[in-house]
Amino acid sequence: MARQFIDNDLVLWEVYASTGQFGLPTTGQLVFLCATDRTRRPRTVRYQGDLVEAEAALMELSDQQLRELLAKSQEIK
Numbered sequence: 001m002a003r004q005f006i007d008n009d010l011v012l013w014e015v016y017a018s019t020g021q022f023g024l025p026t027t028g029q030l031v032f033l034c035a036t037d038r039t040r041r042p043r044t045v046r047y048q049g050d051l052v053e054a055e056a057a058l059m060e061l062s063d064q065q066l067r068e069l070l071a072k073s074q075e076i077k
Contacts, residue, residue, distance in 0.1 A: 001055060004035065005063040007070060012036045015066060017047070017054035028054030032070050043073035 002016040012035040017028055028047045034040035047054040047069075061069075 001058070003058055003066075005066045007067050013066075013070060015058065015070075017051055017058050018044075019051045019054075030054060030058065030069060030073075031076075032073055041075045043070065044076050045069050045073040 002014050004012060004014050006012055014033045014035050015030055016033075018031050019028060028049050028051050029044050030047050032043040032045075034042075047057060049057075
């Protein structure tokens with residue numbers, strides 16, 4: 001399940017929970033995709049717990065908390 005939010009620069013982002021490559025049971029991650037500018041590289045940040053906990057947090061986090069996580073995220077290479 002994905003969620004959208006707007007960052008401080010009024011850019012629209014879509015965020016979803018993942019476990020990384022091939023869905024292996026590793027630490028959960030939040031993946032950010034820029035919906036406003038598809039040329040921007042996706043970004044990711046690790047989230048404590050597994051995929052289920054990351055998905056639950058995704059629905060509970062405020063837009064401001066998502067902005068803070070986006071600021072800490074790194075581009076996916």
